Amino acid sequence: MSALLNGLRGLWQFWPIAIALGLMLAPVRSRKWPWVIVGSTLVLTPLALSLGWITLYAARMEALIFITAILAVSLNLINGLTGLFSIGHAGFAIVGGYAAGILTTFVFQLGPETRLPLAIPAFVVSLLLGGLAAAAFGFLVGLPTLRLRGDYLAIATLGFGEIICVVLRFITFRRPVGEQVFEVGGPRGIQDIPAMPGLPIPGTEVAMPVLASFVYSLVALALIVWAIRNLSFSSHGRACAAIREDEVAAEILGVDTVFYKVGAFTIGAFFAGVGGALLAHWSNMLHPSMGGFVRSIEYLIIVYIGGVGSISGSLLAAALLLICGETLKDVLRDRDAWRMVLYGGILIAVMLWRPRGLYGDREFPWLMPRGRSTDGPA
Amino acid sequence: MALLELHNLTRLFGGLAAVRGVSLELHLGELVGLIGPNGAGKTTVFNVIGGVYPPTSGDVRFRGESIVGLAPHDVAQHGITRTFQSIRLFGGMSVVENVKVARHHRTRSGLLASMIRTQSFRDEEAAIEADAMELLRLVGLAERANDAPKSLPYGLQRRLEIARALAGAPDVLLLDEPAAGMNHTEVDDLVALIRRIQQERELSVLLIEHQMPLVMSICKRVYVMDFGEVIAHGTPKEIQNDPTVVEAYLGSGGRV
Amino acid sequence: MDLILNQFINGLQRGSIYALIALGYTMVYGVLRLINFAHGEVFMIGAFAAYFAALMAGGGLVVALVAAMCACGVLGLLMEVGVYRPLRSRPRLTALIAAIGLSILLSNLVQALQFDFRSASGEEMHFSGASYTPFPADLLAANAHYRLVPGREVYVTRIQGLNLGVSVALMAGLWLLVRRTALGRAMRACADNQESLSLMGVSVNRVIAVTFGIGAALAGAAGVLSALTYPRIDATMGLMAGLKAFVAAVLGGIGSIPGAVAGGFIMGLAEVAAAGALPSSPVDYTPLADGVAFALLILVLLVRPQGIFGEAESQKV
Numbered sequence: 001m002s003a004l005l006n007g008l009r010g011l012w013q014f015w016p017i018a019i020a021l022g023l024m025l026a027p028v029r030s031r032k033w034p035w036v037i038v039g040s041t042l043v044l045t046p047l048a049l050s051l052g053w054i055t056l057y058a059a060r061m062e063a064l065i066f067i068t069a070i071l072a073v074s075l076n077l078i079n080g081l082t083g084l085f086s087i088g089h090a091g092f093a094i095v096g097g098y099a100a101g102i103l104t105t106f107v108f109q110l111g112p113e114t115r116l117p118l119a120i121p122a123f124v125v126s127l128l129l130g131g132l133a134a135a136a137f138g139f140l141v142g143l144p145t146l147r148l149r150g151d152y153l154a155i156a157t158l159g160f161g162e163i164i165c166v167v168l169r170f171i172t173f174r175r176p177v178g179e180q181v182f183e184v185g186g187p188r189g190i191q192d193i194p195a196m197p198g199l200p201i202p203g204t205e206v207a208m209p210v211l212a213s214f215v216y217s218l219v220a221l222a223l224i225v226w227a228i229r230n231l232s233f234s235s236h237g238r239a240c241a242a243i244r245e246d247e248v249a250a251e252i253l254g255v256d257t258v259f260y261k262v263g264a265f266t267i268g269a270f271f272a273g274v275g276g277a278l279l280a281h282w283s284n285m286l287h288p289s290m291g292g293f294v295r296s297i298e299y300l301i302i303v304y305i306g307g308v309g310s311i312s313g314s315l316l317a318a319a320l321l322l323i324c325g326e327t328l329k330d331v332l333r334d335r336d337a338w339r340m341v342l343y344g345g346i347l348i349a350v351m352l353w354r355p356r357g358l359y360g361d362r363e364f365p366w367l368m369p370r371g372r373s374t375d376g377p378a
Numbered sequence: 379m380a381l382l383e384l385h386n387l388t389r390l391f392g393g394l395a396a397v398r399g400v401s402l403e404l405h406l407g408e409l410v411g412l413i414g415p416n417g418a419g420k421t422t423v424f425n426v427i428g429g430v431y432p433p434t435s436g437d438v439r440f441r442g443e444s445i446v447g448l449a450p451h452d453v454a455q456h457g458i459t460r461t462f463q464s465i466r467l468f469g470g471m472s473v474v475e476n477v478k479v480a481r482h483h484r485t486r487s488g489l490l491a492s493m494i495r496t497q498s499f500r501d502e503e504a505a506i507e508a509d510a511m512e513l514l515r516l517v518g519l520a521e522r523a524n525d526a527p528k529s530l531p532y533g534l535q536r537r538l539e540i541a542r543a544l545a546g547a548p549d550v551l552l553l554d555e556p557a558a559g560m561n562h563t564e565v566d567d568l569v570a571l572i573r574r575i576q577q578e579r580e581l582s583v584l585l586i587e588h589q590m591p592l593v594m595s596i597c598k599r600v601y602v603m604d605f606g607e608v609i610a611h612g613t614p615k616e617i618q619n620d621p622t623v624v625e626a627y628l629g630s631g632g633r634v
Numbered sequence: 635m636d637l638i639l640n641q642f643i644n645g646l647q648r649g650s651i652y653a654l655i656a657l658g659y660t661m662v663y664g665v666l667r668l669i670n671f672a673h674g675e676v677f678m679i680g681a682f683a684a685y686f687a688a689l690m691a692g693g694g695l696v697v698a699l700v701a702a703m704c705a706c707g708v709l710g711l712l713m714e715v716g717v718y719r720p721l722r723s724r725p726r727l728t729a730l731i732a733a734i735g736l737s738i739l740l741s742n743l744v745q746a747l748q749f750d751f752r753s754a755s756g757e758e759m760h761f762s763g764a765s766y767t768p769f770p771a772d773l774l775a776a777n778a779h780y781r782l783v784p785g786r787e788v789y790v791t792r793i794q795g796l797n798l799g800v801s802v803a804l805m806a807g808l809w810l811l812v813r814r815t816a817l818g819r820a821m822r823a824c825a826d827n828q829e830s831l832s833l834m835g836v837s838v839n840r841v842i843a844v845t846f847g848i849g850a851a852l853a854g855a856a857g858v859l860s861a862l863t864y865p866r867i868d869a870t871m872g873l874m875a876g877l878k879a880f881v882a883a884v885l886g887g888i889g890s891i892p893g894a895v896a897g898g899f900i901m902g903l904a905e906v907a908a909a910g911a912l913p914s915s916p917v918d919y920t921p922l923a924d925g926v927a928f929a930l931l932i933l934v935l936l937v938r939p940q941g942i943f944g945e946a947e948s949q950k951v
Contacts (some may be wrong), residue, residue: 352720
């Protein structure tokens with residue numbers, strides 16, 4: 001009984017996300033609607049925080065939901081739109097995280113004393129460079145795997161992800177700072193990654209890191225979803241969809257499949273890198289294992305339960321799975337291992353009885369461009 | 379100089395010669411037929427022209443230049459498109475999207491423009507939509523633009539394939555058995571469509587077909603293949619009376 | 635020189651374990667064109683099944699081996715009938731994702747289990763899947779070693795000998811089954827052309843189920859053998875071993891039984907060679923040896939995706 005109450009409490013603490021989900025599910029076609037969703041979420045949580053209506057922990061978890069959603073929609077670009085079977089996605093994310101983390105820790109040396117006009121641009125630049133670093137890896141993975149199909153491609157991407165983790169375990173970065181020599185990397189990963197820079201509003205010192213990560217993650221998610229959705233509903237997106245449907249026919253009809261397949265990996269990896277960079281600063285640390293198979297599977301689960309090919313599905317699934325996970329943690333307490341058992345079971349059940357996932361390849365009405373039916377992205 | 383020329387084309391698969399020493403010409407504005415029993419190598423010829431696999435020996439020339447070694451998408455961009463023997467429509471995309479994607483290689487908008495939806499991108503999308511709808515009107519599919527290809531009856535699927543091949547604005551159109559599985563009325567409609575397409579767009583067409591009435595009525599010249607080689611060539615009337623042709627068809631129980 | 639010979643024996647031993655696991659992958663791929671992602675977990679469950687058989691039932695090595703192979707065989711059958719068979723008509727990706735789900739479910743299930751039990755010798759024991767479990771290798775096989783070459787410091791331990799012996803015996807048994815029996819013929823035909831096979835009155839479902847069961851049983855045996863050599867077992871041991879054995883199967887040519895054996899031994903030897911070539915201190919380089927497996931995989935996929943014994947697939951346009 002207490003477990004149930006714990007569970008309900010755990011569920012309830014995410015009420016701002018529930019509101020956001022409700023808004024997302026509304027059958028509204030207006031293209032102003034995304035502004036309503038983002039705007040309200042942006043205002044609601046900080047407001048609730050200041051009024052003590054939600055806990056700091058819940059706000060922090062909301063940021064994690066946004067970051068996970070970024071990783072899911074970026075994976076969806078590769079698996080869903082282009083039909084490639086990539087299961088090493090966490091590898092791209094961790095490259096982005098390492099790149100950005102090293103930049104903020106070492107190069108820019110962001111900290112509470114860093115002056116504001118420098119801190120925020122420095123952070124954003126680190127995010128983008130993290131994305132670029134990951135994109136380079138995406139390119140390196142996409143190029144040699146061109147001729148591989150299905151299972152083989154899956155295993156190859158898995159292998160690349162693991163190789164990245166192994167390499168990260170052995171690379172260390174050294175930088176002399178003043179008298180000391182800082183060393184990060186290696187098997188311990190990077191510790192003490194600075195928090196995301198916020199605004200020095202008096203009275204918010206404690207909450208500011210959480211607020212900052214909330215805002216950055218939400219804005220990044222909104223921008224990335226917008227970019228990916230635009231891409232999906234463009235000629236470029238159609239070319240990728242054609243490759244997914246029938247690669248040979250697409251090639252014969254004039255689609256440069258090499259360009260678009262490598263492109264899918266590169267672009268997907270870029271966004272994953274941004275997500276990984278955000279994650280690094282959200283958790284203030286990075287460990288090589290965070291780029292491994294287990295993490296990649298988590299993103300895979302979200303994408304396929306949400307419906308591979310549906311951006312909306314990935315958004316829904318990311319929120320639902322994380323909320324369920326947190327709730328289960330409260331219910332199960334010390335028996336947390338059962339949570340992953342449940343996820344595995346859900347994945348099997350979805351494949352058996354609803355392989356198209358929550359949303360198939362459909363999208364929210366407000367996500368579709370002008371003049372389209374509620375069909376899938378391509 | 380012909381628009382499309384095949385010089386002594388040979389394609390071996392292991393020890394099997396699917397195509398051997400085939401030479402043919404397609405002149406500007408012509409409609410030429412390629413017939414022969416099943417397994418004669420006709421689709422292989424299309425595949426080699428399209429760059430799906432390179433010839434083992436021989437040359438393919440388009441506008442006087444060799445196109446051997448080009449990737450299939452390059453061949454399409456140069457102006458040669460095709461339909462497929464078995465329908466290969468993109469099932470997960472709508473009818474109009476199938477047509478739009480074939481026009482992709484002619485679009486100019488880059489990645490960034492697509493992602494942030496610049497005005498020039500939007501203008502181009504409108505143009506793509508207009509072009510695609512025009513093609514659908516041409517083949518009679520305009521009302522089904524947003525339907526799934528699988529929901530179309532067979533004859534309309536074939537027409538969609540043709541519309542898709544036309545979207546690339548080709549100079550040469552390779553049609554691989556476009557009338558397969560059609561009844562008489564459908565074939566007549568198809569004949570009218572091909573004639574109209576050819577005249578309106580000044581296309582040169584190379585047509586693989588089994589249905590003799592179709593071939594005889596619209597092809598100016600016909601090449602006959604058997605066992606990978608060209609065994610006869612001439613006007614439809616000439617090859618109809620050619621004994622080698624008759625034997626090739628009757629010998630394999632074919633229909634003439 | 636002695637060191638090299640000893641390492642060679644090590645490599646053979648590890649290779650034999652990989653080969654047994656790889657056989658399961660390759661057999662399932664042969665009949666279903668499916669990579670059974672959960673196969674590594676079967677290997678892991680074999681080790682645990684033997685653990686409980688040894689401790690609760692008090693049996694010796696033979697009992698443990700048989701228990702593990704039976705338990706895993708049944709598990710394989712359940713996976714096929716419960717998950718893969720219903721998905722057979724669906725796109726392969728669906729089954730692959732379900733396999734991933736199975737893998738997560740099984741490994742975390744073992745991790746989640748915690749309970750008390752009484753051993754055969756009357757001891758009260760507690761099992762916790764979340765931590766390492768010590769495998770009673772000494773209960774099952776005495777730890778003796780034998781000098782292999784007189785005059786040189788080259789040894790084979792009793793466990794290594796058992797390992798190689800059992801592996802080779804099982805592989806030989808499989809070979810006989812596949813080559814000499816009607817069932818084996820049916821399995822080979824099933825990998826080739828299922829439609830014709832069913833038209834000839836053979837229950838394809840049954841053949842596939844048996845194939846799964848045999849492959850799983852072999853993996854279970856591998857689990858026992860591995861636990862004998864490295865007597866700390868845990869719920870996550872299946873992931874790495876499974877991945878490496880899969881690489882071995884691909885290396886040898888997925889779908890080819892001799893390929894799986896060859897690939898397994900090559901993988902074992904390569905791993906030992908890589909670990910031996912690296913300095914042992916101060917940093918722990920063993921994860922790098924793990925990386926060798928993946929680097930090998932990428933290399934194979936790029937240079938010769940069909941593997942050593944496999945045939946290249948071509949698409950008809």
